[in-house]
Amino acid sequence: MAIEINQTVKILFEVKIDGVVVDGSRSKKPFEFNYGVGQLIPGLEKRIVNMKAGEAAEILVPAAEAYGEYDENAVQTLPLAQFDDIADLKIGMQVQGEDEDGQPIQFTVKEITATTVTIDLNHPLAGKDIEYKIKIDSLM
Structure with a gap:
């Protein structure tokens, strides 16, 4: 069957x-x-x-x-200040967060500079x- x-x-x-x-x-x-x-x-x-x-x-x-296919538009650069509540922020870290509507999202930290953080909202796979x-x- x-x-x-x-x-x-x-x-x-x-x-x-x-x-x-x-x-x-x-x-x-x-x-x-x-x-x-x-x-x-x-x-x-x-x-x-x-x-x-x-x-x-x-x-x-x-x-x-x-x-899904990898979407370059799902990579965003945001102000570092938006991540003040995350201790030990590191490149490669997967973070749980919320979007503007309060819906859960997950992203990967791709780059950290003195003023910005680049995140990738694509699924890791x-x-x-x-x-x-x-x-x-x-x-x-």
């Missing part, structure tokens, strides 16, 4: 970015999720829909169907194709 919307699926997986393993089922304990409700990136859900329990596959999800090794452990 193929996977159905809202069905509980357990998978064993390995994730590679640029050929380097970055995540996976290290403990050999399956990752459990409900299919079709946004718990996985769209490109992966789309590619496993016809898989059955016990089936394995190597899947490449292009950036556009994962975390934006612009990256993602390679998966997947095995459907069970469908419930």
